[in-house]
Amino acid sequence: DTASTRTYSIAVIPGDGIGKEIVPPAQAVLEKATKGLVNFDYETFDLGAERYLRDGSTLPDEELNRIKNKDAILLGAVGDPRIKAGIIERGLLLKLRFALDQYVNLRPSKLFEGVTSPLANPGKIDFVVVREGTEGLYVGAGGAIRRGTPHEVATEVSINTAFGVERVVRYAFALAMKRRRHVTLVHKKNVLTNAGDMWQRIVDAVAKEFPEVTTDYQHVDAATIFIVTDPSRFDVILTDNLFGDIITDEAGAVVGGVGYSASGNINASNEYPSMFEPIHGSAPDIAGKGIANPTAAILSTALMLRHLGFDDPADRIETAVEADIKESATAKRSTAEVGSDILARL
Amino acid sequence: DTASTRTYSIAVIPGDGIGKEIVPPAQAVLEKATKGLVNFDYETFDLGAERYLRDGSTLPDEELNRIKNKDAILLGAVGDPRIKAGIIERGLLLKLRFALDQYVNLRPSKLFEGVTSPLANPGKIDFVVVREGTEGLYVGAGGAIRRGTPHEVATEVSINTAFGVERVVRYAFALAMKRRRHVTLVHKKNVLTNAGDMWQRIVDAVAKEFPEVTTDYQHVDAATIFIVTDPSRFDVILTDNLFGDIITDEAGAVVGGVGYSASGNINASNEYPSMFEPIHGSAPDIAGKGIANPTAAILSTALMLRHLGFDDPADRIETAVEADIKESATAKRSTAEVGSDILARL
Ligand SMILES: CC(C)[C@H](C(=O)O)[C@@H](O)C(=O)O
Ligand SMILES: CC(C)[C@H](C(=O)O)[C@@H](O)C(=O)O
Numbered sequence: 164d165t166a167s168t169r170t171y172s173i174a175v176i177p178g179d180g181i182g183k184e185i186v187p188p189a190q191a192v193l194e195k196a197t198k199g200l201v202n203f204d205y206e207t208f209d210l211g212a213e214r215y216l217r218d219g220s221t222l223p224d225e226e227l228n229r230i231k232n233k234d235a236i237l238l239g240a241v242g243d244p245r246i247k248a249g250i251i252e253r254g255l256l257l258k259l260r261f262a263l264d265q266y267v268n269l270r271p272s273k274l275f276e277g278v279t280s281p282l283a284n285p286g287k288i289d290f291v292v293v294r295e296g297t298e299g300l301y302v303g304a305g306g307a308i309r310r311g312t313p314h315e316v317a318t319e320v321s322i323n324t325a326f327g328v329e330r331v332v333r334y335a336f337a338l339a340m341k342r343r344r345h346v347t348l349v350h351k352k353n354v355l356t357n358a359g360d361m362w363q364r365i366v367d368a369v370a371k372e373f374p375e376v377t378t379d380y381q382h383v384d385a386a387t388i389f390i391v392t393d394p395s396r397f398d399v400i401l402t403d404n405l406f407g408d409i410i411t412d413e414a415g416a417v418v419g420g421v422g423y424s425a426s427g428n429i430n431a432s433n434e435y436p437s438m439f440e441p442i443h444g445s446a447p448d449i450a451g452k453g454i455a456n457p458t459a460a461i462l463s464t465a466l467m468l469r470h471l472g473f474d475d476p477a478d479r480i481e482t483a484v485e486a487d488i489k490e491s492a493t494a495k496r497s498t499a500e501v502g503s504d505i506l507a508r509l
Numbered sequence: 510d511t512a513s514t515r516t517y518s519i520a521v522i523p524g525d526g527i528g529k530e531i532v533p534p535a536q537a538v539l540e541k542a543t544k545g546l547v548n549f550d551y552e553t554f555d556l557g558a559e560r561y562l563r564d565g566s567t568l569p570d571e572e573l574n575r576i577k578n579k580d581a582i583l584l585g586a587v588g589d590p591r592i593k594a595g596i597i598e599r600g601l602l603l604k605l606r607f608a609l610d611q612y613v614n615l616r617p618s619k620l621f622e623g624v625t626s627p628l629a630n631p632g633k634i635d636f637v638v639v640r641e642g643t644e645g646l647y648v649g650a651g652g653a654i655r656r657g658t659p660h661e662v663a664t665e666v667s668i669n670t671a672f673g674v675e676r677v678v679r680y681a682f683a684l685a686m687k688r689r690r691h692v693t694l695v696h697k698k699n700v701l702t703n704a705g706d707m708w709q710r711i712v713d714a715v716a717k718e719f720p721e722v723t724t725d726y727q728h729v730d731a732a733t734i735f736i737v738t739d740p741s742r743f744d745v746i747l748t749d750n751l752f753g754d755i756i757t758d759e760a761g762a763v764v765g766g767v768g769y770s771a772s773g774n775i776n777a778s779n780e781y782p783s784m785f786e787p788i789h790g791s792a793p794d795i796a797g798k799g800i801a802n803p804t805a806a807i808l809s810t811a812l813m814l815r816h817l818g819f820d821d822p823a824d825r826i827e828t829a830v831e832a833d834i835k836e837s838a839t840a841k842r843s844t845a846e847v848g849s850d851i852l853a854r855l
Contacts, residue, residue: 242699248698248699248702248705248706249698249699249700249702249705249706252699252700253699253700253702257700279629280629281628281629281630281737281738282627282628282629282737283625283626283627283628283629284627300665300667300700300701301700303702305667305701305702305703305704306703307703307706307707309671310707311710312671313671313672313675314670314671314672315670315671315707316668316669316670316671317669317670317703317704317706317707318666318667318668318669318703318704319646319666319667319669319701319703319704320664320665320666320667321646321651321664321665321666321667322662322664323662323663323664323665324660324661324662324663325655325658325659325660325661325662326659326660329659351751351754352594352595353588353594353595353598353599354595354598354599354603354646354647354751354754355646355651355665356594356595356599356649356651357651357652357653357663357664357665358651358663358664358665359594359595360594360595360653360663361653361656361661361663363594364657383754383755384754384755384757384758384759385758387733387755387756387758387759387762388758388759388761388762388767390759391627391628391737391759391762391763392627392762392766405697405700408697408700408729408730409729409730409733409755410733411730412730412731412733412734413730413733413734413736413737413759415734416733416734416737416738417737420738421734
């Protein structure tokens with residue numbers, strides 16, 4: 164430790180199921196990769212389905228406020244089949260994304276050497292989905308009348324603002340400048356004409372400021388085709404909250420499984436901490452067996468380091484993961500074994 | 510012709526781009542397969558982008574009323590890049606689906622022998638998506654304020670009714686009884702809690718009337734994974750309008766291209782004519798070259814015949830198409846050649 168080594172405080176939310184199993188190896192990798200360079204001070208939060216089943220709380224204000232003062236959040240996975248759909252999602256995961264204004268949901272999709280894609284001819288897959296994280300159908304603005312009767316009407320309202328769209332559009336173009344300089348807007352503007360038209364206008368306006376970036380547009384249904392038939396055409400995919408949710412899972416499948424897909428929920432203005440999590444869920448079917456793959460969680464720590472400004476250790480983690488995958492992706496390894504194999508490469 | 514041969518009146522809407530090219534071979538197949546069994550009386554409607562560019566109309570009331578009195582509709586494809594997104598879609602295609610209350614959008618996905626799937630190990634793919642066709646985000650209930658300013662807010666409203674959901678749920682279960690007796694509800698009930706909860710409750714209630722049908726549930730994001738990694742698990746997928754749009758295009762891709770995917774927009778109560786169309790679009794990039802594959806349009810006529818109660822000629826068309834694909838799917842053939850090859854097999 165030197166005097167210049169600042170300490171970063173990290174909220175750790177292991178969550179449920181395999182979330183609890185993949186977070187420790189991710190923390191171990193993070194520690195080793197940053198030794199002597201960054202100090203991390205972890206506070207683990209007991210949040211998720213088990214906490215909810217115990218005391219009925221999903222994210223009490225007091226804990227949210229403590230989390231708000233951290234530098235970043237590392238999350239495993241949340242969700243449990245015993246709990247009604249939506250309670251943990253809305254009460255914890257989405258509550259964090261919204262309360263911390265994490266408007267960029269960054270989801271890289273890369274087919275690593277050594278991984279078997281379900282596609283016969285996957286080609287080179289290396290794109291990033293920039294998913295808006297605080298608007299659209301996720302705002303929870305729906306309702307229902309005459310619930311449970313033959314006259315029930317249930318609504319869901321997608322709310323989209325120029326403010327919210329413009330900031331994520333800008334992020335996508337800036338990111339494209341560091342990559343292959345191509346942005347594909349994915350929406351459904353032929354049906355969702357109000358939101359789609361606004362997204363397209365804002366993309367067109369921002370594109371003028373980035374003359375080196377080429378752009379195109381695809382309807383979300385067509386995008387799901389190209390993710391299967393020609394995924395290498397994509398560089399940066401820019402899309403709304405729901406479409407981003409859908410196509411990143413499909414993209415996770417074509418790069419060999421969501422077990423390799425990390426994500427960042429980023430407050431790019433840095434008013435609140437950003438949150439890093441694998442895109443897979445709590446996988447109750449394999450939880451407790453010690454066989455969950457911690458790779459996505461480990462890659463999430465690299466995204467976190469990059470966000471905090473530490474590109475070097477982030478690169479080292481990604482290089483170690485890529486080497487590990489190349490050599491051992493087809494081997495049957497336990498969670499702990501994958502973790503220690505990657506650790507050993509650092 | 511015998512005295513008992515009733516005449517069925519069919520509205521034909523070739524539409525735009527390749528729509529115009531694939532409808533004639535489809536009509537020829539329909540004619541030959543039903544010769545001496547059914548009489549069809551066709552009226553062709555000049556609707557689509559070209560009409561709109563000429564006189565600004567998408568679907569005048571007078572024409573809609575004439576279409577309303579037909580027994581069925583055969584549609585090629587509509588859409589043209591010269592026209593702003595949404596005008597033809599909302600003004601013609603969706604207007605027909607809504608005005609004719611075509612609440613079941615039936616979309617079979619089958620990997621035919623001879624077709625190369627982009628998946629390395631596709632397995633046996635044979636499922637049907639039952640997509641709701643008259644509700645959800647397609648109702649056009651959104652709006653915008655402060656358009657074009659930094660304070661713009663654009664909304665899209667998904668409206669779902671117990672009436673509308675129950676009828677399509679019933680259709681899916683009845684269809685499953687004729688198939689492998691399994692229904693998978695696809696929604697996003699962990700986020701769209703109002704609509705998702707209603708869908709699930711109605712599925713659970715209707716399932717009680719079909720004790721032989723097993724059911725399960727998948728979030729739409731997970732469904733896009735399984736369509737790539739394990740599509741043979743599906744029999745009947747039941748879903749809302751937007752999710753159905755998205756996953757049927759993805760499904761079209763895994764069965765070797767939307768060029769093989771037919772669809773029916775069905776008013777299952779028969780108050781209005783149902784409409785049959787390939788799920789692909791007008792494909793302006795290949796229009797006019799005579800190379801569009803008419804298979805999906807031809808398969809749409811089989812769906813139409815089945816809907817009108819003529820299972821025998823429908824079977825014959827499907828058998829001819831399957832044989833044609835098995836033998837020649839990889840051959841480079843013109844639209845006319847595919848049409849005459851299939852005709853010759855009838
Ligand atoms: C768990 C769920 C609320 C979440 C989402 O829909 O955003 C998940 O699917 C994801 O993609 O992170
Ligand atoms: C053209 C468009 C309005 C339409 C839809 O979204 O339903 C198409 O994608 C389809 O699936 O038939």
